[in-house]
Amino acid sequence: QQQVKQSPQSLIVQKGGISIINCAYENTAFDYFPWYQQFPGKGPALLIAIRPDVSEKKEGRFTISFNKSAKQFSLHIMDSQPGDSATYFCAASKGDMRFGAGTRLTVKP
Amino acid sequence: DVKVTQSSRYLVKRTGEKVFLECVQDMDHENMFWYRQDPGLGLRLIYFSYDVKMKEKGDIPEGYSVSREKKERFSLILESASTNQTSMYLCASSTTPWDTQYFGPGTRLTVL
Numbered sequence: 001q002q003q004v005k006q007s008p009q010s011l012i013v014q015k016g017g018i019s020i021i022n023c024a025y026e027n028t029a030f031d032y033f034p035w036y037q038q039f040p041g042k043g044p045a046l047l048i049a050i051r052p053d054v055s056e057k058k059e060g061r062f063t064i065s066f067n068k069s070a071k072q073f074s075l076h077i078m079d080s081q082p083g084d085s086a087t088y089f090c091a092a093s094k095g096d097m098r099f100g101a102g103t104r105l106t107v108k109p
Numbered sequence: 110d111v112k113v114t115q116s117s118r119y120l121v122k123r124t125g126e127k128v129f130l131e132c133v134q135d136m137d138h139e140n141m142f143w144y145r146q147d148p149g150l151g152l153r154l155i156y157f158s159y160d161v162k163m164k165e166k167g168d169i170p171e172g173y174s175v176s177r178e179k180k181e182r183f184s185l186i187l188e189s190a191s192t193n194q195t196s197m198y199l200c201a202s203s204t205t206p207w208d209t210q211y212f213g214p215g216t217r218l219t220v221l
Contacts, residue, residue, distance in 0.1 A: 006151070042214055046211075096154075096157075
C-alpha cells in the first residue's frame with residue numbers, strides 16, 4: 001500500500017530554473033514530513049522537514065509548501081543548480097516513516 | 110558527525126547462498142532499519158528494530174531475517190538468496206521510529 005504518492009518520477013530543469021516535486025498522503029495522522037536527497041552512490045540524507053502546524057518552511061534555496069486540507073506537500077528548489085541533480089524522496093511519519101517512490105532530478109547547465 | 114556504516118558497498122552472490130549484510134551506527138540510536146531501494150518503488154521497509162534483540166516486520170519481510178545482538182549493530186540475513194533479491198540495501202538509524210533517519214551508503218547486492 002503506497003501511503004505517500006510522489007510525482008513526477010523524473011524531472012529535467014535548466015540551470016537557474018525552479019524545480020517542483022509534489023507529494024500526496026492519505027493518513028491524516030501523519031505529523032512529520034521530511035524530504036531526503038540522495039546522490040548517486042550515497043544513502044539518502046535529510047534535506048528539509050516540516051510539521052503540519054506551518055504551511056511553509058524555507059532553508060536557503062529549498063522550500064517546503066504544505067497544504068493540510070489537500071493532504072499535499074511539495075518541495076521547491078529555487079535557482080536550481082547542476083549540483084542539485086539527485087534523487088529526492090518525500091516521506092511522512094506517525095509511528096513509522098513512509099517514503100514516496102522518489103524523483104530523479106537533472107539540472108542541465 | 111553522525112555515521113552509519115555498511116559492511117560492503119558491492120556484493121555478488123549466487124542463488125541459494127546465505128548472505129549477511131551488516132550495519133553499524135555510532136549515534137547510540139535505539140531504532141535501526143533495513144530498506145531495499147528499487148527504481149520506481151522508492152524505499153521499502155524490510156525490518157526494523159527498536160531495541161536490542163527486538164525486531165518488527167516491515168512491508169516486505171519475506172525471504173529476510175534480522176539480528177540485533179548489540180545496540181550499534183543490525184544485520185540483515187538472506188537465508189537463501191534469490192535473483193529477485195538483487196537490489197540496493199540501505200540501513201538507517203534514528204532516535205525514534207518517526208524522526209529523522211540517518212542512512213548508510215548502501216550495499217548493492219547482485220544475486221546471480
